[in-house]
Amino acid sequence: MKTTIDNSFEDFKTALNNSPDLQQEFRENPVKAAENITTNPKETDSWIYRIIVLSFGLIILTIVVTLTIMSMDGSQINAQVLTIFTAISSGSIGALAGLLAPSPGKQ
Template structure:
């Protein structure tokens, strides 16, 4: 299915002009229709964070790779007891793990 890009401002202006012309021709007041059209155009705007699943996939993948690389770095590079683990590596792994948990945790829903 092919996505169609629509300029919502242009659509809103065109519909407003058409409704104004129709009102002048017929004498009917179409302000309710105009309000409904404007409301529909405003609510139809979809935010990329809500519609584009690839944003979350990329973020989760990158954060997962940071956690894995920090863990593997701790295991393989600093495996002897005399090596001191850098705090930066621990902070990177902890921060990425916390961000990943925050992204994947369900967001709270308000009850109306």
């Protein structure tokens, strides 16, 4: 049985206290039981962040290219469309900056 915990000892103690099956596994074979404990995938899987960063980057790039094509086409850009594109792109840039900035707890 796989048990998922965050990367702290307090979470490990809580999981051990709340799970009689995990306690029994540790009594029988502590090494094997420790191998069955997995950490939070957000902390260990770098592909999650790569996919998110790629998605936000593609959103920003698509909006810039679309606005460039619309302005070169000679057609009038509706102010409402421009506002929507601005909101989407600024939200994507903010989310991208938030992902790439180091968190205060991991300095």
